Amino acid sequence: MALETEASGGTAPLDFTTFYNVIDGELVSTSETRHSVDPTTLQPNPESALSTPADVDKAIAAAKKALQSWSKVPSAERRGAVLRFSKAIQALKEDFAIMLSKEGGKPLIPSAQLRFAREEVDIAAGMLASLQFHELPDVVIEDSETRRVVTKYTPIGVTVGFVPWNSPLTLACLKLGPPLVTGNTVVLKPSPFTPYCGIKLVELAQRFFPPGVVQVLSGDDNLGLWFTSHPGVDAVSFTGSTATGKRVMESCSKTMARVTLELGGNDPAIICADVDIKSVVPQIVHRAFFHSGQICVAIKRLYVHASIYDEFLTELVKETRDVAMSNGDHPLTFIGPIQNSLQFERVKDLLADIAKNGYTVALGDPQTAAQKGSYYVRPVIVDNPPEKSRIVAEEQFGPVLPVLKWTDEEDVLRRANDTRQALGASVWTEEMDRAERMMGKLEAGMVWSNAHFELHPFASVGGHKESGLAVENESSVALRPPGKFDPSLFRSSSIRNTDLIPVPNEANPVLVRKMLSLHCHVAICNFASAAHLFESNPDDINRHLGEPVRSEQVHDGGASRNSFAESL
Template sequence: MASVDSPKMDFTKFHNTIDGKLTTTPTTRHGINPANKEALAEVPVSTQAEVDSAVAAARVAFKKWSKTTFDERSKALHAFADGLNNYKEEFAHLLVTEQGKPLFQAKGEIDMAVNFLKELSSLELPEEVLEDTEERKILGRYLPLGVVGGIVPWNYPVLLACGKIASSIYTGNTVIIKPSPFTPYCSLKLGELGLQYFPPGVFQVLSGGDDLGPMMTIHPGLDKISFTGSSETGKKVMESCSKTLKRVTLELGGNDAAIVCEDVDIEAIIPKVALVSFFCSSQICMMIKRLYVHEKIYDQFRDALVKHTEALKSGEGHTPDVFFGPIQNNMQYEKVKSLMEAINKEGVKPALGGKVEESKGYFITPTIIDNPPETSRIVTEEPFGPVLPLLKWSDEDDVIARANDTKMGLGASVWSKDLVRAERMARQLEAGGIWINSHFDVSPRVPVGGHKWSGIGSEFGVNGLKGYCNLQSLWLWKK
């Protein structure tokens, strides 16, 4: 529990958190503000020595932490959540600066992180009675794995870190968080904040370059890796973890389809569809990436969506009323630019945007593509930027087959006033999360996991917590 006289955190200096101490490294690096490409503060560049120290501290801490109760761990996580909420403004402004998202979206992420910390650590994971007869009683127990490595992406660095922190710590594990090199700042501050609420070694954060992740996935002292990121990197994570038979949870990319039926109230759903297509400049794995609109309403829907989208303001995240921030980093910016160039080469027609305008930051003009071929890159690839293809459909079986014709399977949705029809269609979609008349609704009590190339296992909910545990069958004989 934090002391009332705990010193106020300084949000201009950043350190690793190892064994209950703030540490730095001889070599440092810095992130980039994506809105203006200006250098941010220096952060540590962890080496094998820092990884070994953190793992050693985590293994020592695990011996005691694993023996605490769910109630004790829940109280610590709730206190940590309250501490994060006390620094909500500082974290939100730092998040805008390092990630680029508008301030209202950054504040929303902090609120979600606080909620997930509390809700995940309020779930029950009791022993299960598998059999109870006159002769014996068999219990199923969920025991902590050991040391968890949490590898966090750059799009939602606070929420996704806190999800891994809560799931690890609440189930009795210790955890080492590795933020993306593009967004290390908020995660490092989470580590510093955690010093007030957890024993040394229970929760640590290491900043580093591209080589830090492989150091963790191959390390024999880690028992699980929870990774959120691209499918291609996820394959490498899984391959590396196989060397030591680590447990893995992979929450990977998506190419979510949304099917809009001809009976919808266009004016009513356009703001909702735009929000779940372009939020965070579409840099969310579960955003709508392919929008199938019935041919009877296609033209009217397209024009309404274009009108709504072009009225949304782009700019630096602290600017009032901004909805579109920049692409977070140069690597992703170049990928989206390449996709835009392919659109032009393929002769695909944009209904909005379609050009990359020069700016001092990594800004992409919101783009809506008018009924491209199903084989075009904008349909087959995940843009991870504000570029959305609209496609016509007329036959129900055909559009379901088209929606499922992808290696990805993270989310999908159906939009219709006819809820019986919508459910019939939704039940045929191949993805881990399916919504009717919404998209990207999430809850700490509901598992999130992908089918096909979109992931292995799940995060959140009781099922997600079980992924941080070993299942043990305990046979108790009565005679």
């Protein structure tokens, strides 16, 4: 089936009513189809392709063929194609936002239903646009009279990107961008729950990349295993649950395909006694409940110093009630449904455990929070439950937040580190010496001060312990030899209060904050509290990145993301 070319500028409309595989530059139908469900209405979404092993073979063969020429295209041309692709996504923002809302779910309040979907489109396109600055030249290790030693970065080959259901557009771009700019070919495998944006993203990509360079296959639970066991696959990037990630790694071990895993996280945030409560609380609400908590690096455990615990909890409850249960007048209303029935049942099970054990609830009712006839769950805040309770020990991936007291710094660090899902963590304090000290002791892939889940376009995204393996979001991930890649460290503003903007506005959706310090694999990201947001365009990035401060020793670590087990 013929596809639009870049001759139109790449902005001609896409048909968002039909969803085919894209193999070797062509739309390909399948004899059988499947569909997911709109989590807002529980009505069926459109039919999408149900791929077979033969489809996988064809896609991998096309990717292998395309690799021979794409890997030889100059880096500047590859980056230019990705930049034009990002602009085309922006041009079709409204179409992608509508589809994103239908497959991912909408907030309860009509006025907010498309606002956050539009922002995700902005973020996804901005992530791709930032890759125009990624360039990895040869590294001369020695150049003497007797010998010359050079490290050259060459493409891995055919990569497969597994995209989770909680962020089907942004994470699809994360799977596509770095491999493409570094000369690899990519086959995208979207989640069976949310295949639609990924399919249209790759259909759009055909206008900018040669046949076989970017492809997409959708399907059921069998598709992932066919990819991970295929001898023609050179690398797999998987975002999903820890349990499924282990199965991906086991399957890939048979062919020794390189594996990048971004898995679950039970992220703690530690609130110190010196914070400005009025300023910090809105930020915590956003970082715990945005997208109904269905974000890999959302705050999952909140530790508040005992001296301010009661006041902080009161403000937290008030702000959450205002944001999540308003009549739509609040600008930050962002509570939507749980995306699918399996995760909805898991959240309901955690709520039932709270009710069964009689834990004190500061907001909501665990017995009625899950709405009948939909996948909506009203926010629940649990007041100081036991440390070993399920609501503390397990990643919720829903709008349920345990709040716990602490008094001793070493003790709270021990409690925060008491998890195998160590994706992110944060410390909130006015005293930066304390922040640096506590950050250095937190065992997580990404650690922030006075911020949480704020990512930099040039910094790696990675986890620790069972939160994953290797890193994403930097060009070196898609190259061999892997080596070590030390990003520059950026100087932050001297303003250190906590007036961070809790939600990016529509004019500045791409969310970059300058960092005080940054490690690559175990990324310590100490953000300036002043929240200098800027758009991800060339002038702004060049102007705001700041001068390098120093190099840091890179620590070893994994990678992580998402939460709920989805099958291969």
